[in-house]
Amino acid sequence: MPKIIGLTGGIASGKSAVAAILRELGGPVVDADQVAREVVEPGTPALAEIVERWGQDVLDADGRLDRKKLGALVFGDDEARRALNAITHPRIAAASQHKIAELAAAGANTIIYEAALIVENKLHAGMSALIVVSVPPELQLQRLMERDGIGATEAQARVDAQLPLADKVAVADHVIDNSGSPKDTRRLVEALWTEIK
Secondary structure, eight states: OOEEEEEEESTTSSHHHHHHHHHHTTOOEEEHHHHHHHTTSTTOHHHHHHHHHHOGGGBOTTSOBOHHHHHHHHTTOHHHHHHHHHHHHHHHHHHHHHHHHHHHHTTOSEEEEEOTTTTTTTGGGGSSEEEEEEOOHHHHHHHHHHHHTOOHHHHHHHHHTSOOHHHHHHTOSEEEEOSSOHHHHHHHHHHHHHHHO
16 A cells, blocks of 8 residues: 655645645645546536536536636635535545555555645544645735735635644644745755655
């Protein structure tokens, strides 16, 4: 069985940037966000259930899920978020397991599983190790506003919808401080990957 290493962080903490560096270094990465997009492609049962629950307005002109529109409906509404998670999470978990099995069959002995909700869903308990990408709260807010073109109130609501970053850091085996330059982060990730391998 390969080692499964969890990779998580808060929204806009730089988890995807760290995953990209790990990929460049030869680390096989299963990206739960990418899987989440795949399970709601047009024609999938998950998309049909989402449309049934929230209506055609959550689709774009091409019949694809408009994640911003759906996000606006579920962020800040615990019941709506739970309903969405009930539709998507089991499918994301199953598809992720399938991708991990494919990588293992291809000979990978260490696989990175990148996902936002590893700690919330207690997935780290069954993993070999957990990497948490961390930034100070004010930098996280600033990056989120810049990345998504949203105001401070909406950005704070999105941060508040997740488990505090400090709670994730508390259960981490490895912490990548992503508050420096991209070069600093890369150096940290390279050192960690060498250690993990």
